[in-house]
Amino acid sequence: MSSLAQKKGFGAVIWDYLTTVDHKKIAILYLISGGFFFLVGGLEAMMIRIQLMKAGNDFLSAGLYNEIITMHGTTMIFLAAMPLLLAFMNAVMPLQIGARDVAFPFLNSLGFWLFFFGGIFLNLSWFMGGAPDAGWTNYASLALASEGHGIDFYSLGLTISGFGTLIAGINFLVTIINMRAPGMTYMRMPLFTWTTFVASALILLAFPPLTIGLFFMVFDRLFGANFFAVNMGGNTIIWEHLFWIFGHPEVYILILPAFGIFSEIFAIFSRKRLFGYTALVFATILIGFYGFMVWAHHMFTVGLGPTANAVFALATMIIAVPTGIKIFNWLLTIWGGSISFTVPMVYAVAFIPSFVAGGVTGVMQAMAPLDYQLHDSYFIVAHFHYVIVGGVVLGILAGTHLYWPKMFGTMLSEKLGMITFWFFFIGFHLTFFIQHFLGLMGMPRRVYTFGADQGWDLFNMISSVGALFMAIGVLVLLVNVVLTTVKNVRVGNDPWGDGRTLEWAIPSPPPFYNFAQTPLVRGLDTYWIEKMEGNKEGMVYAEPLGDVHMPNGSIIPLIMSFGMFVAAFGALYFLDDTKPWALAVLIIGLGITFGSMLVRSLKDDLGFHITKEELIEDAKRGGNTDGLK
Amino acid sequence: MMKGLTNWRLFALMTALLVFLSGCGREEISTLIPAGKVAQDQFNLLILSTIVMTFIILVVSVIYVLAIVKFRRSKLGDDMIPEQVEGSAKLEFIWTAVPIVLLLILAVPTVYSTFDLADVTAMDIENEEGVKENLTVNVTAKLYWWEFEYPEQGVVTAQELVVPTDERVYFNLISADIKHSFWIPSVGGKLDVNPENVNKFYLEFDKESSELEDGVFYGKCAELCGPSHALMDFKVKSVDREEFDQWIAAMQEEPEPAAEAVAQEGEEIFANSCIGCHAVSGSGGAGMAGPNLATFGDRNRVAGFLEHNEENLKKWIQDPQEYKPGNLMPDGETNNGGEPFSEQQLDALAAYLMSLTVEE
Numbered sequence: 001m002s003s004l005a006q007k008k009g010f011g012a013v014i015w016d017y018l019t020t021v022d023h024k025k026i027a028i029l030y031l032i033s034g035g036f037f038f039l040v041g042g043l044e045a046m047m048i049r050i051q052l053m054k055a056g057n058d059f060l061s062a063g064l065y066n067e068i069i070t071m072h073g074t075t076m077i078f079l080a081a082m083p084l085l086l087a088f089m090n091a092v093m094p095l096q097i098g099a100r101d102v103a104f105p106f107l108n109s110l111g112f113w114l115f116f117f118g119g120i121f122l123n124l125s126w127f128m129g130g131a132p133d134a135g136w137t138n139y140a141s142l143a144l145a146s147e148g149h150g151i152d153f154y155s156l157g158l159t160i161s162g163f164g165t166l167i168a169g170i171n172f173l174v175t176i177i178n179m180r181a182p183g184m185t186y187m188r189m190p191l192f193t194w195t196t197f198v199a200s201a202l203i204l205l206a207f208p209p210l211t212i213g214l215f216f217m218v219f220d221r222l223f224g225a226n227f228f229a230v231n232m233g234g235n236t237i238i239w240e241h242l243f244w245i246f247g248h249p250e251v252y253i254l255i256l257p258a259f260g261i262f263s264e265i266f267a268i269f270s271r272k273r274l275f276g277y278t279a280l281v282f283a284t285i286l287i288g289f290y291g292f293m294v295w296a297h298h299m300f301t302v303g304l305g306p307t308a309n310a311v312f313a314l315a316t317m318i319i320a321v322p323t324g325i326k327i328f329n330w331l332l333t334i335w336g337g338s339i340s341f342t343v344p345m346v347y348a349v350a351f352i353p354s355f356v357a358g359g360v361t362g363v364m365q366a367m368a369p370l371d372y373q374l375h376d377s378y379f380i381v382a383h384f385h386y387v388i389v390g391g392v393v394l395g396i397l398a399g400t401h402l403y404w405p406k407m408f409g410t411m412l413s414e415k416l417g418m419i420t421f422w423f424f425f426i427g428f429h430l431t432f433f434i435q436h437f438l439g440l441m442g443m444p445r446r447v448y449t450f451g452a453d454q455g456w457d458l459f460n461m462i463s464s465v466g467a468l469f470m471a472i473g474v475l476v477l478l479v480n481v482v483l484t485t486v487k488n489v490r491v492g493n494d495p496w497g498d499g500r501t502l503e504w505a506i507p508s509p510p511p512f513y514n515f516a517q518t519p520l521v522r523g524l525d526t527y528w529i530e531k532m533e534g535n536k537e538g539m540v541y542a543e544p545l546g547d548v549h550m551p552n553g554s555i556i557p558l559i560m561s562f563g564m565f566v567a568a569f570g571a572l573y574f575l576d577d578t579k580p581w582a583l584a585v586l587i588i589g590l591g592i593t594f595g596s597m598l599v600r601s602l603k604d605d606l607g608f609h610i611t612k613e614e615l616i617e618d619a620k621r622g623g624n625t626d627g628l629k
Numbered sequence: 630m631m632k633g634l635t636n637w638r639l640f641a642l643m644t645a646l647l648v649f650l651s652g653c654g655r656e657e658i659s660t661l662i663p664a665g666k667v668a669q670d671q672f673n674l675l676i677l678s679t680i681v682m683t684f685i686i687l688v689v690s691v692i693y694v695l696a697i698v699k700f701r702r703s704k705l706g707d708d709m710i711p712e713q714v715e716g717s718a719k720l721e722f723i724w725t726a727v728p729i730v731l732l733l734i735l736a737v738p739t740v741y742s743t744f745d746l747a748d749v750t751a752m753d754i755e756n757e758e759g760v761k762e763n764l765t766v767n768v769t770a771k772l773y774w775w776e777f778e779y780p781e782q783g784v785v786t787a788q789e790l791v792v793p794t795d796e797r798v799y800f801n802l803i804s805a806d807i808k809h810s811f812w813i814p815s816v817g818g819k820l821d822v823n824p825e826n827v828n829k830f831y832l833e834f835d836k837e838s839s840e841l842e843d844g845v846f847y848g849k850c851a852e853l854c855g856p857s858h859a860l861m862d863f864k865v866k867s868v869d870r871e872e873f874d875q876w877i878a879a880m881q882e883e884p885e886p887a888a889e890a891v892a893q894e895g896e897e898i899f900a901n902s903c904i905g906c907h908a909v910s911g912s913g914g915a916g917m918a919g920p921n922l923a924t925f926g927d928r929n930r931v932a933g934f935l936e937h938n939e940e941n942l943k944k945w946i947q948d949p950q951e952y953k954p955g956n957l958m959p960d961g962e963t964n965n966g967g968e969p970f971s972e973q974q975l976d977a978l979a980a981y982l983m984s985l986t987v988e989e
Contacts, residue, residue: 062856062954135853141807141824142854230824236808237823270700271709276716301810301821301851303828306747310740317732317739321725324685328724329716331692337711340702349697356689360682367735369742370674372818373660376810376851440661440675441654442814444851447859451934454847455655532710 019553021105022512026112027091027407031400033116034083040123041075042474044068049431049467052460055452065448066133067150071123073136074154077250078161079119081388084396085257086115086168089196091407093172095503095510096190098181098519103174105551106600111167113561118161121568125153135446137247140228140239144220149572155217156568160561162207162214169203172196181502182542183521187281190501190525191267191274194281195260198288199253205292206249213242222574237302244295252291254388256284258395259326262348265398266330268498269345270337273525276329283322283329290319300371309368316366323359327352342496343417347398350425354394358386361436376446379439385432397424397477405495409508410488416480420473427469434459434466493538500525505538507622513548516615517541548610556596563592658847660814666833667817670742677738681731746818749829752799765799766790769915770809770822772855773956774933775848775863778915784880785913787920788933790848790865793873794834802828805916810852813865819851834867845929856955862933879987880911880923887981895981898974902964909985919958926986939979946970946978 017025047068051060060068094102102108125131132154134143143151176197180189189197216239219225226232228239267274274280296304296312330352339345361383365371374380397420404412438459443450450456494504502519503510505527520542523529530538570586573579656662663669702709754762760781767778768790778785792798802811804824812819817832838845850861868876887896899909906919913921928937932953935941945952947961947970961970970978 062859066853066856066858133856139808139853141804145807145855235825237825270711272711273713273715275714276721279716279721301819303821303823303826306744309747310743313739313743314736317736320732321728324728325721325724327689328692328720331689331696332714332717332720334700335692335696336714337700338702338705338709339697339700352693353690356686360685363682363732363735364675364678367674367678367739367742369739369746369818370671370678372746372820373668373671373675373814375819376812377660377814437653440659442658442660442847442849444812444849444859446853448856449859453655453843454658 016553018558019109019555021101021109021551021553021557023090023094023102023105023108024407024509024512026108027087027089029112029116030083030087030090031407033119034080034087037075037079037119037123038081038084039474041072041080042471044072044075046467046471048072049464051448052450053464054461055450055457057449060448062448063133066135066446067131069446070132070135070138070150070154071126074122074132074158075119076388077136077254078158078165079115079122081254081392081396082165083115083119084399085199085254085392086165088192088261088396088399088403089168089172089199089257091403092503093193093196094175094179095406095506095514096193096501097176097179097184098502098515098521099175099179100514100518100548101551102171103179104171106554106557107167107171109554110557110560111164111171113558114164114167114564115161116164117561117565118157118159118164121160121565122153122157125150125157128153137243138217138239139243140217140220140236141230143217143239144228151217152221152572155214155221156571159211159214159218160564160568162211163564164561165203166207166211169200169207172200173204176200181515181519181521183526185521187278188521188524188526190260191263191277191280191284192257192260195256195263195284198284199256202249202253202256202288202291206246206253209242210246213239213246216242218571222571224575237299240299240302241295244298245292247298248295249288249291251384251387252287254392255395256287258392258399259284261395261399261402262330262351264501265344265348265402266333267500267525268402268496269340269342269348270334271340271498272333272337273500273528274329275332275335276325277524279325280329283325286322287319290315290322294319297366297368297371300368301375313366313368317363320359320363320366327356327359340498342401343412343414343421344398344402344496346418346421347394347401350421351391351394351398354386354390354425354428357433358383358390361386374439376444377439378435378443378445381445382432382435382439385428385435389428389432394425397421400477402496404484405491405508406503407509408485409490410484411491411495412484413480416476416483420476420480422473423469423476424473427466427471427473430466430469431463432466434462438463494527500528502527502539505530511618513550513610513615516548516619517545518543545612545615547612548615549607550610551607552605554600554605556600560593560596560600563589563594563596565589566592655842656815657841657843657845658814658849662815664834664836664846665816666835667746667831668815669835670746671818674738674742678735681735685728685731747830749799749831751797752829752831763797763799764793765801766792767801767803767915768811768822769803769805770811770850770854770861771805771957772807773850773857773861773953774920775811775861776915776917776920779877782877782881784877784911785908785915785921786880786911786924787922788863788930789845789924789928790863791873791876791924792832792834792865792867793870794837794867796870797831797833799831800829802830807854808852809850809854809861811848812851813846813848815846816865821852834865836867837869838865838867843929857953860932860934860953862930864929864933876987883912884910884923884985887984889980889984891977891980892984893981895977895979898970898978899981902966903978906958911987922982922985924985924987925982926984927988939976939983942979942982943975946975 051057130148130150132150134146216227220227226234228234228236294316297316300309365374401412401417443456491508493507519539527538567586567589570582570589573582653661663672751763756762769776776787777790802822804822809822810819811822820828820830845864845866848863848865887893908917908921909923911923930937931941932945949956949958
């Protein structure tokens with residue numbers, strides 16, 4: 001198999017990515033599509049801020065504005081933040097535990113393509129009669145009253161991409177449980193792996209309620225069921241419960257991996273072991289656990305009664321404790337360390353005050369009676385942007401800079417990175433800090449316009465200017481990516497110089513088989529231990545060099561997901577009298593999906609082996625073969 | 630004891646903060662200038678939590694700033710390898726226990742207030758004659774407007790809630806279509822208006838709205854309810870009990886026919902084109918398709934948000950979709966049987982509607 005080193009043509013590269021089951025390439029696919037949707041969501045955010053720049057603005061019409069806020073929220077949560085985090089989980093987690101791939105490489109690919117087609121389907125609504133317009137929370141009474149097919153795009157698109165996410169979550173759980181290298185006990189796992197683990201467990205438990213809710217919605221709207229139809233004895237509050245039983249853990253699905261990235265960064269760039277590693281792990285687990293106990297704090301004003309409100313208020317306050325534990329442990333990690341202010345570290349350092357601000361307003365909203373004022377006002381808009389942008393997005397940006405060399409073998413420019421950081425960070429606080437006060441001054445959220453006589457003009461203007469700063473920051477990041485890719489200065493195993501975990505012990509990017517020999521893990525921060533003991537190779541091995549078994553690539557995941565995509569159009573137009581072909585499309589789509597499942601089940605695919613000789617050969621060339629078979 | 634302590638701290642800081650915050654927002658709508666018991670309680674919780682949270686932020690900031698100033702690599706030199714500390718059980722205990730104590734400080738008033746603000750048991754108390762002792766208002770939210778019914782008094786109005794000051798007013802909230810949320814920011818927090826169940830709560834109005842610059846408190850719909858969610862405003866007039874009783878009495882009377890000639894002409898057009906959806910008598914039943922117009926001449930806004938003048942009223946009647954997209958009022962052409970209202974007809978209608986008043 002001398003073809004290992006072949007130079008590939010453009011078409012071959014595309015085909016390689018369409019069929020890949022390699023976790024590192026799937027990570028790149030997640031990064032590109034998540035990045036694309038992040039830009040789309042960002043564009044929508046800019047339009048929102050232009051509309052609200054001044055009182056009575058007519059840049060957007062009322063209906064279009066509702067479509068844009070709905071798609072902004074939905075896109076950012078489901079199609080940008082989640083896949084971007086899944087990109088890092090895919091790229092890094094298997095390396096951190098010393099595995100050659102995830103447990104189910106085929107499913108990994110299927111998960112990506114389901115997410116991708118779900119996202120495309122949802123966004124096609126813009127060109128096919130209008131986007132969903134009932135808010136990203138899609139509350140049932142409004143959703144059922146919504147005309148056109150927007151809401152159907154929402155429920156079908158999220159169902160499909162939700163399957164993808166669920167598959168990814170299960171895959172990571174099995175991977176972490178089964179595929180850790182010898183010596184990698186649970187309490188030696190890097191914190192990013194831990195947070196991936198807990199977030200995956202949350203995905204496993206939180207997505208089914210959403211899927212059920214979406215199914216109810218699909219059946220109500222497309223097949224005439226009456227789960228939420230009040231005049232037929234249905235109940236819309238059920239949707240709110242189902243949505244938030246998913247929706248609150250979803251917040252932790254997003255923030256925990258970001259916590260993981262920051263934990264890695266604090267340790268690396270302070271050259272110091274994580275302070276209170278055990279406490280950080282248990283805090284992570286506790287946050288994940290409590291995450292399921294608090295959903296009704298999104299519903300304090302629904303009228304659930306004082307007992308429910310009081311119980312959920314107290315439960316919500318408790319979450320502040322493990323979160324506080326994390327903050328203090330991070331502070332003590334950098335305390336006494338040797339802090340190097342690289343771009344990832346600057347993001348991590350900026351994250352602490354931003355997230356603390358988002359956290360304290362969270363506690364304020366946990367106080368149910370106070371929340372009666374804050375709920376659905378701009379205060380809550382400010383709060384969740386402090387948590388999601390100040391926590392998750394800063395984490396994603398930090399992770400992008402931190403792991404770029406590991407994923408692509410070249411470093412993003414630190415100089416441009418700093419410019420992005422300052423624009424984004426200042427813009428972020430400018431945009432959202434002032435919104436707390438807009439909320440307290442009585443401005444409700446999701447309003448497409450506001451009257452000039454209510455005292456909100458100046459603060460809205462400031463907020464819009466801040467958004468412009470953030471946009472400039474993102475544009476500079478794009479320039480940075482392009483320049484870096486063009487220059488393509490290659491880097492070694494440990495480009496930051498202070499890597500502590502296994503991923504920094506292997507080439508950047510790693511060879512497609514990751515580890516020629518499975519490493520033996522001798523403690524927490526295993527690469528750091530080897531470095532400190534003077535081990536030039538950075539690893540000790542658990543096995544002699546031998547043949548490596550690898551999975552074959554496959555186009556089937558893409559076809560399977562495409563079938564769902566086609567079927568979704570059939571379901572969408574099922575009730576339309578003018579489209580009698582809808583049923584046929586539904587059947588054809590499902591046929592494609594089930595047919596490819598059948599092929600997959602009947603056809604033996606045993607993978608292939610890389611021989612010992614090839615591994616030795618590859619190691620001589622630098623050991624980072626991309627691996628086209 | 631804890632409560633006494635927090636109350637004391639509250640008082641001192643509230644005075645200071647009030648001065649600072651009074652610049653924040655307009656008193657018609659700002660939660661920072663509470664004009665009733667409920668808003669005041671909520672404001673107190675805001676201040677209490679802000680104090681506790683400021684303390685936490687201060688502690689974090691001090692450690693944070695010291696850490697990033699003291700331990701910079703540029704200061705320590707490139708070769709320095711820090712000691713690899715594992716952690717400290719003592720510290721972990723401290724930063725677990727202290728926040729729990731702080732949260733307890735917040736938890737006690739939270740639970741108390743949650744039950745206090747939900748206490749509507751007094752709603753049904755009747756005096757010896759079988760008349761309810763407390764005022765109850767039934768609020769029905771409809772696509773982009775609000776109906777207020779005073780069931781004991783047999784009075785219905787819309788878009789402008791009139792309430793007596795210095796007593797508890799109880800509310801029954803229900804939606805006629807989709808979910809809305811009832812919010813008068815400066816008087817108290819919101820409560821959702823669901824289509825499937827009646828939500829109950831109370832508010833107190835301590836300040837007469839005539840003291841406000843605009844003469845009314847602003848009410849909002851706080852739950853996304855479609856294109857014109859942003860325009861689903863209502864206004865609140867709080868008056869003293871005596872004036873309120875007069876208002877109720879005036880509402881209970883049948884309206885007098887229009888006096889002026891123009892208005893009489895308008896009344897005729899109204900009877901042909903509008904009466905199917907709009908009542909002009911405050912004592913009519915609730916549940917009409919359109920807002921009750923008995924108090925139209927007294928109102929502060931047209932359609933809840935446009936400046937209250939004949940010009941806006943005429944524009945609104947001719948083309949309601951232009952101003953409140955998605956609302957259910959047919960346009961002038963439909964109401965006038967196929968052709969738009971003429972300028973003369975509009976003038977007449979406007980004159981008539983502006984003449985509908987119950988205030989002196």
